[in-house]
Amino acid sequence: MFRIEIAATDGAARCGTIHTARGTIRTPAFMPVGTAATVKAMLPEAVRATGADIILGNTYHLMLRPGAERVARLGGLHRFMNWPHPILTDSGGFQVMSLAGLRKLSEEGVTFRSHLDGSSHALTPERAVAIQRLLDSDIAMQLDECVSLPAPRDRVAEAMALSLRWAARCKTAFEASEPPPGRALFGIVQGGVEPDLRRESAEALAALDLSGYALGGLAVGEPQAVMFATIEATAPFLPAAKPRYLMGVGKPADLVGAVARGIDMFDCVLPTRSGRNGQAFTRHGALNIRNARFAEDGAPLDPRCACPACTSYSRAYLHHLVKANEILGAVLMTSHNLQHYQDLMTGLRGAIAAGQMADFSRRYDQGEAPF
């Protein structure tokens, strides 16, 4: 059975374990993003070695290439990409809005043109669930409408209401698909940065009794304080006994603040994408390895990190690789950033279990890297 077991709370923060058919997920959890059936530049064993319990796959990308039916014929996403552990798939809605061309939204769903070849596709709540069942992800997400902020309140309210109706349709489709035991469907709270809309969305979704709840439509350009205030206005109206997932977030400091406000799960392309671009997250802050000051720096990226990049290579070597556009540069930088994110999550889980979350947050904000 899919469930979250809360081992400890500390203020609003929680730590625990999510049980799935394919293994357990220590929470708070960071999910590396595996857009096209690969966490970019990483062997799955290397992703696992950083401490990742679960990764995310993108319905939009996978439905276009290689196609959900094809993945199903090849044994499902886990077998296809050699990741036998839990996978969460998003619903495709966010990417349709941000990547696809010629979108047309209706009550029924959304039609769009592929950013790869211009071909026409449709995504409805039912199709989004069907694709995720074909991929056989452990956690499926409802289809939602995510509005770019800032947006008029009416527009935000409309999208929130549509997302609620789609949540109900997704639940019906998910149950009708008779998924194997341990598979979950999460709802997505919308409502922009309007506290009353967020509360309305959260309460209506809670009434649907889904397996978990995400906060969508955040980290889309609003200030961090606004995002934190929105989490505070939402989390109390979500059932404590279900996982809470903040979608697409974020920077390390965002994770610390969101965990303190009761979030259990995160995903973000930041550690992987910025790693490929030469940005490293370290315990002394972020650095851009392309900077000339690293050209003869024989020190590791972060002396307290145990990742392959930090244990076996100098900043000078990483500088060289990234400047020369060498694939190994992307591999090592990604590997380091994912390790940093997982080390941060391990630190957060430890702080919550020890009742030290406030101290952890304070020291983190002072630049101490208490992990």
Add this chain to the structure above:
Amino acid sequence: MFRIEIAATDGAARCGTIHTARGTIRTPAFMPVGTAATVKAMLPEAVRATGADIILGNTYHLMLRPGAERVARLGGLHRFMNWPHPILTDSGGFQVMSLAGLRKLSEEGVTFRSHLDGSSHALTPERAVAIQRLLDSDIAMQLDECVSLPAPRDRVAEAMALSLRWAARCKTAFEASEPPPGRALFGIVQGGVEPDLRRESAEALAALDLSGYALGGLAVGEPQAVMFATIEATAPFLPAAKPRYLMGVGKPADLVGAVARGIDMFDCVLPTRSGRNGQAFTRHGALNIRNARFAEDGAPLDPRCACPACTSYSRAYLHHLVKANEILGAVLMTSHNLQHYQDLMTGLRGAIAAGQMADFSRRYDQGEAPF
């Protein structure tokens, strides 16, 4: 002390061990190419795991970026790139001819413009040795002039004679640098496809008493039969007690034929470069994984291969990764091709040791993959 120990011969073929200060090299040996201080797309541990005893580094690329003095300040090439095993460096001559702009050749050496930023550089026999000593490679190569074929006999003879004079200057510079024990300098036989010029070059180099001898200026477009004939016209005039290295070769069938003719060492970008482009070498021939027929092929690239790509992934997944330009596609395809090349070398060494080289060659030519 640097030396080759011949364990067995079978016809002209030899198998044995080269001893260096940084470890032994089983021969016949294939050296993966690590142009810019990285075997492209590979962690050094993964290169080692394929069975590689030695890799090649490129003087031309490393002198331009990150610079030989910089590598020396960072502890040498082995430490820089985390490869503690033997490294052979070429002299830069071949890349100056094939990559650099505005070349000017004289008795003294060659001046050229960097293909990276247009900056001016000079390479003399003495500077080529100095760079290789700064990198601290285990096997350094003399600077030579490599003529594109076809070329007039006079031009070939002239380049061969210049290369001989440069060999003597390299030897003087190498000895004057007082290298640590176990470091070697190899001469390079030139002479195009003219048997008498090759013999003259080989005999003159042999008289210089270098630690090993390479055949340069082959695999530059001539038919395989001509390359084989040139090896046959050269190898007998090289000392049997020194390693023989065929530079820049080649396809798997080239390696089999050259080993049968007495070659001990090879390097080639083919397994790495073609891997990144989607070509896989298998025991049933080469295949292009981009081909649509692999889109739903659940079989491994080569069922008899033990590399990570073959043990954990389908052709369909590799097809997807390469089509989607995913870095993991380059990683897995390169990994497979390097494993294939090392497996071939293991097979050749076993055949020679067992006195079965003729049988191995015959079966290989019939497409049987006797390894």
